Amino acid sequence: MNIYIHIGSTKTGSSALQHFLNKNSNILSEHGIAYPDVGIVSDAHHLIAATLHPMAFKMHSNVIPDNIDQKLEFFYSRVEQFLTAARNVRTHSAILSSEYLWGEFQPEFYAHWREAFKDCNLHLYAILRRPDQWVQSSYLQALKSGEGRAYADWYRQFKSSPTSGTDYYQVIKRWADNLGIETVYIRTYENLVSNNSLFNDLLKTINPHANFFDKLTYSSRLVNPSPTQEMAELLLSINSSNIQVDHKKTLRKLILMNLKKRDIGELLEILPLGERNAVALAYKGVIGNIMREYIGSDQKRQFFKSWLA
Known part of the structure; x- marks a missing residue:
């Protein structure tokens, strides 16, 4: 059986894609693609992915055991249930999806x-x-969740944490090398959005001749609201203040409730231009490594075209 492991990254429409796959799982299985209802939380296979994750298992402590031997038993049993569910509907391929899988982990x-x-x-x-x-x-x-550090302090820790997955190349390479995966499919969020193919691309990757897309139910293109730079600064001031935690939550909720939802793929500008340019410059080597190892010569120009805007 072919298993397509969708690892994220985070903040690339993963939740919307998972909702789409889970909502259409019955139709997909009729066409040879399984999205098994095993280890599912919020439409994703988070319980399978979180079990051996160094931190994510804590968010599911009511289900995932803390003891390492019990964790391993839990993980292997859930994977076997996942595979059994896929075989029972006689599919040729199955999708396992969770952004918990985005990061650099131990061997x-x-x-x-x-x-x-x-x-x-x-x-x-x-x-x-x-x-x-x-x-x-x-x-x-992070700001929406209560982060009280200024961007520079937050980013310093964020980029140094292996589970953040800031080095795109290393995240992909570790998965490919350690699992012996020869077929690696890399897409850019921007290209998928501009081509209106965020939901269908993975299915077309599995079956290039698929002709059942008109039978599927699609989600809205609107996503959660994003504040302006000024509103982001207001959230930071609230989070870093000395007011009570419950009051902070209430204020954040009020701010976010009054923001309009934005179209998927709309550019963010909550950081000053200099900070955004600094990030782009820091990623030149990472992008170069990905292009050399995983992107065909005929695809390179188109692949990152939207990133040059």
Whole structure:
């Protein structure tokens, strides 16, 4: 069986894609593509992905055991249930999706994934966002959740954490090398959005001749509201203040409630231009590594064209 592991990255429409796949799972299975209802939380296979993750398992402590031996038993049993569910509907391919899988992990993490799927043909599918947009979106999410550090202090820790996955190249390479994955599919968020193919691209990757898209139910293109630079600064001032935690939550909620939802793919400008340019410059080497190793010569110009805007 072919297993397509969608690892993210974060902030690239993963939740919308997972909702789309889960909502259409019955139709997809009729056409040979399984999105098994195993380990699902919020439409994604988060329970499978979080079990061996160094931190994410804590967010599901009511289900995932803390003991390492019990964790391993939980992980392998859920993977077997996932594969059994896919086989039961007689599909040729299955999709496993969770942005918890985005990051750089220890060798034993990948070793267990490789062992669990040893009898499958593995494919890696990753969506990358223009670095300055990805970093801004990540910081914005942190502000919405109560982050009280200024951008520079937050980013210093963010980029030094392996689980943040700031080095796109290393994230992809570790998955490919440690699991022996030969087929790696990399897309840019911007190209998928501009081509209106965020939802269908993975399905077309699995089956280039698929002709069932008119039978699927699609989600709205509107996404959560994003504040302006001034509003982001207001959120920061609230988060870093000495007022009570509950009051901070209420104020953040009021601010976000009064913002209009934006169209998917709309550019963020919550950081000054100099900060955005600094991120773009820092990623030149990472992008170069990806293009050399994973992008065909005939695709390079088009692949990152939207990132040059």
